[in-house]
Amino acid sequence: MNICNGKLLKKNYLLYKQPKLLLLNRLLPYKKTGYFLLYFLFVISLAKAEDGYRLWLRYDLVNDNALLKQYRSSIQAININGNTSTVAALQKELNTGLQGLLGESISNISQPANNSIVAGTPATMKDIKAMVGADALNTCGSEGFIIKTVHFNNKNIIVIAGNTDVAVLYGGYHFLRLLQTHQHIQDLNITSVPKVKLRVLDHWDNLNRTVERGYAGISIFDWQTLPDYLDKHYTDYARANASIGINGSVLNNVNASALILTPAYLEKAAALANVFRPYGIKVYLSIKFSSPIETGGLKTADPLDKAVQEWWKKKADTIYQYIPDFGGFLVKANSEGQPGPQNYGRTHADGANMLADALTPHNGVVMWRAFVYSESDEDRFKQAYNEFKPLDGKFRSNVLVQVKNGPIDFQPREPFHPLFGAMPQTPLMLEFQLTQEYLGFATHLVFLSTLFKECLTADTYEKGAGSTVATIVDGSVENHALSGMAGVANIGNSINWTGHPFGQANWYAFGRLAWNHELNSAQIADEWIQQTFTNNPAFLDTVKTMMLLSHEILVDYMTPLGLHHIMGYGHHYGPAPWYDKGARADWNPVYFHRADAMGIGFNRTATGSNALAQYAPEVQAMYKDSNTCPDKYLLWFHHVSWNHKMHSGRTLWEELCYKYYTGADSVSWMQHAWNNMKGKIDEERFEHVKMLLAIQHKEAVWWRNACVLYFQTFSHQPIPEGYEQPEHLLAYYESLEFPFAPGH
């Protein structure tokens, strides 16, 4: 019994997260005993590659001995009934998860027992209502869940309850999250109901597996081998999504191929839908508006043409034969060259409604994107509002208009889109971008939760103070039946899914906020770090701080003070504020920053494009005066002189330099902070992030140097004393070309 006494076992748990070699050394004294082999096998089990594939569902042994003991005593068996595929998925996840976390296999029982988990719906588990209360369940809807510690029939039980199997599955994932984040479970009383109905990932994945704006390899959807080969990725993708409450997936790029609706591809999409279904995830497809012409043999795609309407109805019927719970269509129409109803003199509403009518018999929805800007003299900022506001009230009830968080295009920082608050009769679906098209691709560490929250908490004043974007989007302001949030996915076939290990956090944050936009970024970071890396408090503190500051740091070294869209043309890699060769004015950086001898910035006040007028008066009041407009939005709304006095007391030129230099310096700080984390996590991910931070620093300095030198040609002022001078001349930065930049 010598090695199995409490002392050694305890040591054992504590060592669990330690580097392998250290462990080996500690075990050497036992080498001469027969036990060594066992220990050794245990040790090599620690050596499994931390390649990031497991995401936040790692389920490694709880390394807090007291907590582990408590968990073990409270969780001795699982009682789940029912025979649906969702119940099976839940059972498997709980068994796998608890086995990993508790280091022992948990038996499955058929009746509630003392110290057991009971998970189910009123339909599958007769005592559920009695355990949690019928009233409580009534507040849960079809997806909400309750997790509650109860004493029932003299038994201590942890109940996971919901009105549907999927709701219980969500509860199961939440319970596993409690354990992974080391929460106490003796007195649980959690009710969690999603605030938004459609929580969807949009994949800009093409049928040839390239991913538009993808920086993590190619698409995980391998259309060539579907429907026959079902890659393990498909199940693990569904598990990851379900664990954070995502319930929809648009499989293909909004710049869609008409072939996606042909039988060969519907059969493939159906195979994915079959894998996703147990996890509560519906499949949606992006469609090409001209499909009736391209694959239907019609001469027109006019939404008011009877034959076109009939074609879509039949197509919808066919789709639902393949996928009985198909979610619906995502549509990019009359935008950046895509065909749409305007080709036939019809409106977006005409187009959306035709599709909605085809889907109505099957309860499908249309997500119609508002990302439109024609070639015109009008400020690009204003165009979506101008086209869509007049259509408010004209859409069918199963249409959502999908609006990007800001008026331009997923910039490092944007003010909220003026359509939020401007279309009270229409459910507006909020579109965020998780893939870092304008935010350093997959090599910059940028936690986007703070960006998401900045938008969600912005007040539109639609119905007075408190009409935040979040409450518009969740439908509560206008009491809409439909609501939705979409995230443009950052997922590819890289082993760790997102390229940058911290890219996973943006996928995670999106899902958590789509479920509950009231969560704050610190909580989300906390959860994610603990599940993904470690519960080590020193690591948690440092890395959470890095994450929470990371977005502001990036804004500083890329687009401070309200600058926007000054990236490389087309591929959006690196700085190119000088670029002016784009075929359209509003594809050029110079259009957006408008630097000249006088100053810099886009005057969107009444003396300029007056885009500001699209907001509520309260919002206008915040931004309209360049002296009171917050620094972070200044150049979004004002063309101000180089010597404009900022809130800091510096001139605009000095402030611009200060921001660029501070941003780049802050990346050095992140590097140092990360370097101190060595040994606190696995070597693989530590080194991976370390190398990427070096790239981020190099590129932050590049951004700083290129932008400061370029804007200096207008300000004619020196870079303030104390700052290091750029390494190269401006001509060098202007000469750089990146024909093979990814995602383009």
Added chain:
Amino acid sequence: MNICNGKLLKKNYLLYKQPKLLLLNRLLPYKKTGYFLLYFLFVISLAKAEDGYRLWLRYDLVNDNALLKQYRSSIQAININGNTSTVAALQKELNTGLQGLLGESISNISQPANNSIVAGTPATMKDIKAMVGADALNTCGSEGFIIKTVHFNNKNIIVIAGNTDVAVLYGGYHFLRLLQTHQHIQDLNITSVPKVKLRVLDHWDNLNRTVERGYAGISIFDWQTLPDYLDKHYTDYARANASIGINGSVLNNVNASALILTPAYLEKAAALANVFRPYGIKVYLSIKFSSPIETGGLKTADPLDKAVQEWWKKKADTIYQYIPDFGGFLVKANSEGQPGPQNYGRTHADGANMLADALTPHNGVVMWRAFVYSESDEDRFKQAYNEFKPLDGKFRSNVLVQVKNGPIDFQPREPFHPLFGAMPQTPLMLEFQLTQEYLGFATHLVFLSTLFKECLTADTYEKGAGSTVATIVDGSVENHALSGMAGVANIGNSINWTGHPFGQANWYAFGRLAWNHELNSAQIADEWIQQTFTNNPAFLDTVKTMMLLSHEILVDYMTPLGLHHIMGYGHHYGPAPWYDKGARADWNPVYFHRADAMGIGFNRTATGSNALAQYAPEVQAMYKDSNTCPDKYLLWFHHVSWNHKMHSGRTLWEELCYKYYTGADSVSWMQHAWNNMKGKIDEERFEHVKMLLAIQHKEAVWWRNACVLYFQTFSHQPIPEGYEQPEHLLAYYESLEFPFAPGH
């Protein structure tokens, strides 16, 4: 001590490969003891994902108890001296490998000890010469190694010796292979010297990471994040290559971008070279012949132009500043649209020699491809020979002419290329294709070793009987100083590297045959299966049989009896024997099969194109008579009537049907054989292969149906009785289109 006695430990070893749940059940009796946790941790260590990433370097615990005991007693320590990066790589590989295989950590010692491994060169280890004999070492050259069990100074030692660090590294990998394949090690006396000098993988990887003819994701070389981010793939790629003796890597596609030679990309290539160097792998680059114009600002790329010559000399000097041991250039010139010396009225020799002269001061080589076919009325089969044979003797000594195994283009079966045996004064580098462009992409299980061997053992009769392609290629027939074999890689960023788990076997077989072309396919399959899957004899027997038959099976259902190049146009996916719309005659299947009312096949005898005359008289004699020509090459050389009597007694039409149906049926056999392997290996790879075999069967039936129906339109004969009729009409098969087929 109860669970640590011999009996249980033994059970333990034996169970190591068993499914996890079975093990759990067996361990349940111990649940109440404190030992359970330890056992449980051991068990979960078995659950690690068999995702294929580890390739054949898995190093799992030896599950034969007697053998394990023997290995442990003979291998108690390692003595390696030296401080080069190659020595460090060897040390790390032996430590990791032995730790995994023996289940115990092996200590590193600084002097030979009893029951130790001693690995080194005469320079790093003073007793090495005495241990293995100076004469023996003299036969090893710079890459060969000796592994020998010796009794030296009263110590039992296993010596791994070579004249260079890399040679010892090769020996180390070989030694690990011995253990992984359960060889006895008490009386080792192995000398192994590579027969071919340059053993190179050609990556057709573009700078945007797409891979021409790649079916396993995108390129593992992530140019965007190089040189700063060094992906773990790079090291593991180098390890895998070194383990099978591959010593060169051409990083980019032969359809090359001129940008590869610009400083930005040379810096990236240098970073890869730094990772590969310890493993004995040199970096080569494919170059674009017009680079002096595209990136050098010159007006011409004429190889006789002084400025052009100077440009290449300077470029070579620059490259060697970045990569001091750079291997050299691979060139595709005047082929399929690529520029070359013929654009200036010069010969391939002029072009190759200019590049060779630039590389000579640095000991670099030029690998100049012979894959050329102009638009002409000449049989495409003959063109490479016609262009290159006259140049024999005109190339610099550091030029190799790189010739594909067959005269057309990596078809499922080709006769050997007639240039082998026809250019005695020129080292001919043999180019095989590992990626399955014409062999079912990454969804068909096809072991290519038998294809390679068919070519290598073919007799050219250059200097009488026995002048096989292999002995031409290894330089022994003409005593060439240079020799080489290239494999067009099947590697991508799929987690398992090659898409199909069995694709790994083709990478493995190529490396092993490039080192020693006398190995036979059964040995190679044996080694690969044992290292990659299991030593279970039932699995080994069944799967080896599948592998050894797989190539012939594919030939039967795709291109039996000498048919060739009847795949889909451009993408080469699926059957399209009817296709005749290609811009050039020799891009069309109808050009190659020439089916008509009389019969089928390409007459390449004296009454036809007379391509046969390019072979030695002995070879001509084997093929020239349609009655004696082996069935497998019949339609390569003869247009024969539908009623031609085959060796089987069937008519040609009957034989064609027989082959197509047998081929498809044989895939069913493979499916059944594989299904019987359930439980003998991990569930993940079992299911993966099972699903892919279902695709292979579906596509084999598709090939069979499409081809039989199409050729029937010429033969006007029924499909013989007893065969199931095709599911669809010919028009259906002709209507299929695959705009998103991968690799194109």
